[in-house]
Amino acid sequence: MSAERITLGGCPIDLRDRSGAVEEIRQRSLDGEAPPLGVVSVNLDHVHHFGSGSRWQGVIDRAPLEWLHLIDGAPIATQASRLTGRAWPRLAGSDLIDDVLRAAESDGVRVGFLGGDNETHTALRDRLADDYPSLELAGMWSPSRDDLGDRDRSGEIARQIAEAHTGILVVCLGKPRQELWMAQHGEATGARVLLAFGAVVDFLAGRVDRAPRWVAAAGVEWAWRLAHEPRRLATRYLVDGPPAYRSVHRQQGPATRPRSATGRFLPESEHADVAVAIVTYNSARHVGALIESLRSEAEHLRLRVVVADNGSTDSTRALVAAHPDIITVDPAGNRGYAMGINLALRRAGDAEALLVLNPDLEVEAGSISEMLRRLRQPGVGAVVPKVLAPDGAVYHSLRREPTIWRAIGDALLGSRGGDRPAFSSETDTNPESYQHAHRVEWATGAALLVRREVARVAGQWDARFFLYSEETDYFRRLRDLGYEIWFEPHARVSHDRGGSGTSPELAALMAVNRVRYVRKHHTPGYAAGFHAAVILHEAMRSYTREHRDTLRVLLDQPSWRRLPHATRWAAHPRSTPIGAVIVPAHNEAAVIARSLRALAPLADGGTAEVIVVCNGCTDDTAQIARGFAGVRVVEIDRPSKASALNAGDAAATSWPRLYLDADVEIHPGAVAAVFAELKTGRVLAARPAFRYDTSGATGLVRAYYRARARVPSSDESLWGAGAYALSEAGHARLGRFPDVTADDLVVDSLFVPGEKVVVPTEPVRVRTPRSLAGLLAILTRQHRGNLAAPAQPTTSTTVVELVSSVRGPFTLSDATVYALLTAVGRRRARRAAATSVWERDESSRAGDSRSPRAPGPVVARTRTTSHRVPLFDEES
16 A cells, blocks of 8 residues: 555554545445455554454454555554654544445445344444435345354355445454454455444444544543443453553554655666565565565665566566566566576676565564674675564574485474474474574575675576475575575564465475485485485375375376476567457356456457457356456357357457367466467467366365376367467368367367477466366266267277376376266266256356456446357357
8 A cells, every 4th residue: 555554553554534545445446456455443452353462463464355454543543643743533434434335325336234133234224225325235244153153154145245246345243253254255255345344334223322522532432432331342441452552552663664755776777785586476465565674674775676576467566566666577487486586686786695585574674784794794605584473483494404314303203392303303493593693504595695796606596496495405505615604583574474375286396396406416315215205204194185195296206297387488569469369158257257367467458359258148247257458248149169169259350369268267478378389380279288276176076187187198188278279270270160069179189299289388277176066067068078079089098098197006096086987977978968958067166265356346447348249150
């Protein structure tokens, strides 16, 4: 946020006047692209629940919402005014709600209310009808405490709110329940703004009276309320309030200074004390806080900041671009963390030292100076700081060189055993190690300061480590060159270790890269022993799904090549479209937004034509698609995918063309890379790399897709990714799309291996069914389509590939599941061959709070075109 922010009692405070707060809420309710905004009122009760040392400290800040923290309470307003030298008003929810409702009424934004009983809702409806006759009421929900405590029932409430197209949701559940509910379920409601306004529903309904204005002006509203509701409020005001009051008044100055007062970052042409290299990937939730902490450091040091973004699909790039004094680097792909560092450091310019930082850090005041002071001592080549968790606890970031015995010790004991002997654990857990400066072997690479001349001698980071173990390798290189690595406890950084994201693939990659590191630096025999110790570690924890998945990967070395790896794509001009993306969609309102959100940069900038063909839709698919700038929407009456593909071809004007399923997410860079490959003329057809997202799926579903991913033909054919592309010459061989289900199989059969290619790109995300019923529906439809396809892989070929993929008991189990479910799907397909039923999986389309949402109901403000075309293949 661009305005001033301070911290009181461990809680951020966004300094706004009344008109500024209302206007910010109004604008965000109309903004379909920005993340949802959560608005909270900060009073002593809020500090008690969410401030320093509280149970919920930092919890809501890690939610996928942006937060606006407004002053509510005389002690907060008084202290904020004292620290900033300017009077700031109290902005309680009851103070703002009338202005917010008037704005929503004027803008046509739908408003919903969560909280309050049915009697209160009846009175509230009458009040709203009288005072705001044109207000569009999305609905009112009155969940019980049991509903709020049950994740599934809360998820259902969020779904109902989303289905009501709620633009502003007023959440009146009381602290801390309302803020915690918003943090967990707010994104799934689809609301653009969520207001944590406590008792506002009771005030609006006339069931609770507000304190007289003179009482509020005197700063004793708390006493007035306590006198009227002693049983409910005594603990809040008399027990919890005093410690929170002391916490607020211990603040001696703003923890986060206004941007206008912070330091400037230097251009590449000027000498810097420190050049900071940051590698980002979908880091929008964190990178802003890191930049602001660096600005405070820049008041005392000459800093240059370079950001290399590995192809983010969220708002990371826009957030960084808002700082014109930051140097940005485009790696033209997701090149991995090590390569991102290398590319960023190429723009470091003239600097005494280089500082590598994770994007999910915040640097405490004076920490870079402390690290620089230590670095200037003789023999020191690099310095690492103390790393703190968001709750302030010390994170055990100091490590020892990986050995077989340490790997065995960690496998047998894990984190148990406290401060174990150095030979038995890679992690240094001795409390004294984190209290005093000393030499270390290596540390997690969240933050590392290295002398510029040392970095020049050490050379580049090893980009073969896409993620994980690259810092282990780099620190070893520094030690081999004779330089000392020091830990400096007076330098502190706060690290949200979940900021980079987690997944089963990343967990497996971490284990595999440990083995790769040892193979690089040791003999094959030693590396085999270390590999066995890592396998032991995962086997002893295989009672959890993540460790079982990692164990399977460790035992199946050919699968290592399918782990996350570096991808890049060609740069392209933006003057004319580089191609067309055609998205057939039949009643895909639940998923179309998350697919189009990734394509939005191409459509909005005119880089590519993006055409959504709604075929026989009876839901809001077309309306949602029109909400994305630059997306063209074509509507036809017939619910036929082949008809939709042909209609898309009729509307498109550019080549090549990518045909993308509506429930598949593809990175813009992957689109550009596929188009660039086809433009060379070497091949006629291509598809991007893909990965199956089995999160939330049952064990049988996960086993099926693990086996399917090991079948060699899945890495060589055009089918399976939900995305394939044709050049103009390749499309001429196809002609019009035939009226069959398996269009990708038909297209694949037209080209021999030398005419088609799988382009190594950022993998397309294919969300698999979550339930067995959903998977069987998909298999039935696929095999029914295969029966009608002119060519298809033979059963014997598939059996041979499946058998060849077996490497042990785990892969045998997966292959067995694959074979059995395939047989069931084929049998169902033969029975359904004569029907016109469209089998469909709904389990992957609902209840995913991580999915991007549609831009909202305001579609008139977007630059879109839409037209209808005649149904030119009715005869088929």
